[in-house]
Amino acid sequence: MEMNFKIFRFDSEKDKEPYYSHYTVDAEPWERLLDCLNRIKWEQDGTLAFRMSCAHGVCGSDAMKINGRCALACQKLVKDYQGSEVVLEPLPTFKVLKDLIVDLTPFFERVEWVRPYLIAAGFPEKERLQSPEERKKVDEVIRCILCASCVGACPVSNENDKYIGPAQIVQAFRRIFDSRDQEKTERLKQLDYPDGVWACVNYFECTRACPKEIPVTKSINKIKREIEKLLR
Amino acid sequence: MIFKHDVVIVGTGLAGLRAALEVADEYDVAVISKVYPTRSHSGAAQGGIGASLGNEEPDSWEWHMYDTVKGGDYLTDQDAAETLAKDAPRAIYELEHMGVPFNRTDEGKIAQRAFGGHTRDFGAAPIKRACYAADRTGRVILDTLSSEASRRGIRVYSEFNLVDLLMDKGRAVGLAAYELATGEVHVFHARAILLATGGFGKVYKTTSNCFANTGDGVYLAYRAGIPLQDMEFVQFHPTGIYGLGVLISEAARGEGGVLRNREGRRFMEDYAPTIKDLAPRDMVSRAIITEIRGKRGIDGRDFVNLDLTHLGKQKIEERLSDISSFAKIYVGVDTSTDPIPVSPTCHYMMGGIPTDVDGKVLDMNNTAIHGLYAAGECACISVHGANRLGCNSLLDLVVFGRRAGKMIRLDLEQADWPDLIVNPEVKSLIKLKGILNRNAGEKAVHIRNALQTLMTKNCSVFRDEKGLRRALDELSTLKARYENVVIDDRGKAFNTDIMEAAELESLLGLAEAILVSALARKESRGAHFREDYPERDDANWLKHTLIQRTDEGRRVFYKPVNITRFEPKARTY
Numbered sequence: 001m002e003m004n005f006k007i008f009r010f011d012s013e014k015d016k017e018p019y020y021s022h023y024t025v026d027a028e029p030w031e032r033l034l035d036c037l038n039r040i041k042w043e044q045d046g047t048l049a050f051r052m053s054c055a056h057g058v059c060g061s062d063a064m065k066i067n068g069r070c071a072l073a074c075q076k077l078v079k080d081y082q083g084s085e086v087v088l089e090p091l092p093t094f095k096v097l098k099d100l101i102v103d104l105t106p107f108f109e110r111v112e113w114v115r116p117y118l119i120a121a122g123f124p125e126k127e128r129l130q131s132p133e134e135r136k137k138v139d140e141v142i143r144c145i146l147c148a149s150c151v152g153a154c155p156v157s158n159e160n161d162k163y164i165g166p167a168q169i170v171q172a173f174r175r176i177f178d179s180r181d182q183e184k185t186e187r188l189k190q191l192d193y194p195d196g197v198w199a200c201v202n203y204f205e206c207t208r209a210c211p212k213e214i215p216v217t218k219s220i221n222k223i224k225r226e227i228e229k230l231l232r
Numbered sequence: 233m234i235f236k237h238d239v240v241i242v243g244t245g246l247a248g249l250r251a252a253l254e255v256a257d258e259y260d261v262a263v264i265s266k267v268y269p270t271r272s273h274s275g276a277a278q279g280g281i282g283a284s285l286g287n288e289e290p291d292s293w294e295w296h297m298y299d300t301v302k303g304g305d306y307l308t309d310q311d312a313a314e315t316l317a318k319d320a321p322r323a324i325y326e327l328e329h330m331g332v333p334f335n336r337t338d339e340g341k342i343a344q345r346a347f348g349g350h351t352r353d354f355g356a357a358p359i360k361r362a363c364y365a366a367d368r369t370g371r372v373i374l375d376t377l378s379s380e381a382s383r384r385g386i387r388v389y390s391e392f393n394l395v396d397l398l399m400d401k402g403r404a405v406g407l408a409a410y411e412l413a414t415g416e417v418h419v420f421h422a423r424a425i426l427l428a429t430g431g432f433g434k435v436y437k438t439t440s441n442c443f444a445n446t447g448d449g450v451y452l453a454y455r456a457g458i459p460l461q462d463m464e465f466v467q468f469h470p471t472g473i474y475g476l477g478v479l480i481s482e483a484a485r486g487e488g489g490v491l492r493n494r495e496g497r498r499f500m501e502d503y504a505p506t507i508k509d510l511a512p513r514d515m516v517s518r519a520i521i522t523e524i525r526g527k528r529g530i531d532g533r534d535f536v537n538l539d540l541t542h543l544g545k546q547k548i549e550e551r552l553s554d555i556s557s558f559a560k561i562y563v564g565v566d567t568s569t570d571p572i573p574v575s576p577t578c579h580y581m582m583g584g585i586p587t588d589v590d591g592k593v594l595d596m597n598n599t600a601i602h603g604l605y606a607a608g609e610c611a612c613i614s615v616h617g618a619n620r621l622g623c624n625s626l627l628d629l630v631v632f633g634r635r636a637g638k639m640i641r642l643d644l645e646q647a648d649w650p651d652l653i654v655n656p657e658v659k660s661l662i663k664l665k666g667i668l669n670r671n672a673g674e675k676a677v678h679i680r681n682a683l684q685t686l687m688t689k690n691c692s693v694f695r696d697e698k699g700l701r702r703a704l705d706e707l708s709t710l711k712a713r714y715e716n717v718v719i720d721d722r723g724k725a726f727n728t729d730i731m732e733a734a735e736l737e738s739l740l741g742l743a744e745a746i747l748v749s750a751l752a753r754k755e756s757r758g759a760h761f762r763e764d765y766p767e768r769d770d771a772n773w774l775k776h777t778l779i780q781r782t783d784e785g786r787r788v789f790y791k792p793v794n795i796t797r798f799e800p801k802a803r804t805y
């Protein structure tokens with residue numbers, strides 16, 4: 001079937017203003033929007049720039065705005081966009097570097113800031129024991145692939161560039177609720193400030209956007225409750 | 233620019249990162265990657281990482297070693313297999329200590345499950361040996377190592393593509409890399425270089441591999457005159473989602489899933505009566521293609537079904553949630569009620585840059601090349617022989633990545649700074665400017681599609697002389713066409729157009745190495761099945777293939793297999 005695309009274009013080397021390019025490609029219903037993007041790039045216009053790698057929702061490279069919603073192009077199928085033009089734009093809140101490629105440096109710096117690693121000392125000879133129930137507490141958040149869709153979708157992140165961000169809080173959650181981590185209180189204190197967890201006002205857009213179906217908002221609220229319980 | 237670091241590692245998958253962690257406390261180490269570290273392809277590994285922890289049932293490293301050797305159809309170097317199996321439990325505990333969120337047993341230990349080719353008591357029955365975190369084991373280990381690397385302040389150059397390996401007087405002295413954001417070619421001057429660039433499944437049309445897997449490190453080593461080992465051994469994973477090749481983990485069968493043909497029959501009973509669906513991947517892939525050729529594919533078509541419906545919703549949600557979401561998203565299948573349509577997909581390269589068990593790259597005389605190391609899928613130790621077992625790959629990465637790091641640390645006590653060659657970036661600039669300035673020619677996509685089609689058609693699960701010769705002929709035409717490759721993008725920022733054209737040179741070169749090696753090996757062993765030579769022939773072919781580019785053309789030669797404990801026997805399951 002024929003698919004029509006309207007794609008955001010901007011190259012800081014030569015463009016003063018962004019503009020949109022229109023493309024038409026033939027695609028099978030079961031193909032991914034990423035397949036269409038690749039066909040456009042490979043066959044029609046090699047200047048079009050976007051990131052991609054695994055093409056099945058594991059690496060998190062091809063997050064973008066698809067008809068107004070942040071998502072991964074490799075997880076969306078042609079059949080679900082029949083009959084309408086597909087508008088592709090870069091993830092909101094981020095600085096556009098070229099076309100659909102945004103500057104992720106601040107995103108990864110903020111991930112670093114929450115210390116996304118386990119802090120613990122005194123290892124046994126073998127593994128530390130952890131009950132299946134304890135382990136289950138992080139079962140959903142370990143799905144995070146750092147694609148930044150949630151940040152792009154978050155109305156708070158869009159307005160307040162100081163907000164630490166939903167993905168970063170998910171990363172913190174992974175350690176706060178890991179029974180093996182020994183810095184729980186410190187981690188909670190770190191997020192307990194106006195632009196930390198308290199900036200979230202439950203729009204649930206992050207949850208809707210998450211391509212790995214992580215209950216992001218619920219996780220943020222859980223941290224808020226933990227702060228109330230342990231720090232107040 | 234010229235960047236100077238004691239150690240430069242290419243690739244931020246598990247092998248590269250694990251090596252970096254080993255070196256970082258003592259030396260200045262930098263890691264370069266085509267992507268952001270957490271987007272490396274190790275993250276796509278699903279099912280598990282093997283070790284004889286014995287948390288679910290008694291196990292021993294000897295059994296693990298035996299399975300690895302037999303799984304590799306006795307081409308496995310047994311000193312390497314012994315190292316892998318013995319070091320595995322330590323490696324898993326180390327990952328656990330770093331924070332990997334493994335699933336747990338009721339006692340709180342690391343949970344383990346069955347995987348293809350892993351058995352108890354030297355082949356008696358399947359064993360639970362694969363440690364796992366749901367079906368995203370690779371991803372959570374990658375996240376863990378990557379955050380550990382940044383915690384230790386390891387310098388990472390993200391979105392830098394390797395474009396040249398700089399060798400001088402038989403020694404590695406540095407490398408050239410293309411910075412995607414700026415279009416600049418930078419030179420990295422180093423005392424030690426570790427290649428950890430992964431596989432190159434993109435040589436084939438249908439693959440579980442990511443777009444970044446174009447084997448640039450392996451190809452550049454080959455171009456520099458370093459031989460490549462066992463390149464004919466290409467693993468096709470039995471269960472890729474039909475049409476797309478997206479991986480459905482072997483864990484699906486480890487947890488009890490079965491393959492069925494159009495008659496609904498569990499056909500693996502015919503091919504591997506003892507361990508059935510948990511036979512090694514080469515055997516299962518051959519079985520699937522044999523069923524399809526016998527018109528027993530679903531509706532007579534070219535796929536079979538992977539049936540998980542009897543596992544129950546809870547088990548699927550707890551242990552196989554990612555693959556279930558893939559089935560849902562890409563083929564609209566609810567795995568708890570319907571089977572997944574699957575067919576073999578190119579998955580893993582057993583061959584690569586020859587190394588010893590400490591990551592030192594070996595030249596044509598089997599002597600270590602000063603300053604050059606390789607680890608992970610790009611290397612061939614050979615710990616996987618003619619066919620890798622599932623859940624041995626993640627293990628290989630952390631075990632041999634660490635060993636390479638240790639060796640580098642040791643070598644650096646002695647190693648001086650090599651002189652950088654004159655105009656180190658010039659070769660890369662000439663090549664890239666040649667593409668950039670060409671006005672007329674053919675787009676990369678046509679050449680790449682033709683390459684992937686010819687490799688898929690002639691050098692997949694089954695091969696024969698006629699097909700391989702035809703493929704080599706066609707390949708030389710494609711190489712000639714590549715001389716006229718043309719791109720649209722003349723800009724500097726994020727010119728992925730030119731990088732994809734550059735990567736195509738890697739794919740073409742590696743396809744040549746695969747085809748020539750496959751044509752030369754006149755026997756069937758592991759993943760290399762010759763229909764014109766269907767038997768394994770230990771008398772003539774129990775040896776590793778090496779292929780090298782020389783001034784006089786391609787040269788194929790061989791070296792012996794290291795056999796210590798297990799004499800080759802018939803390989804039945």
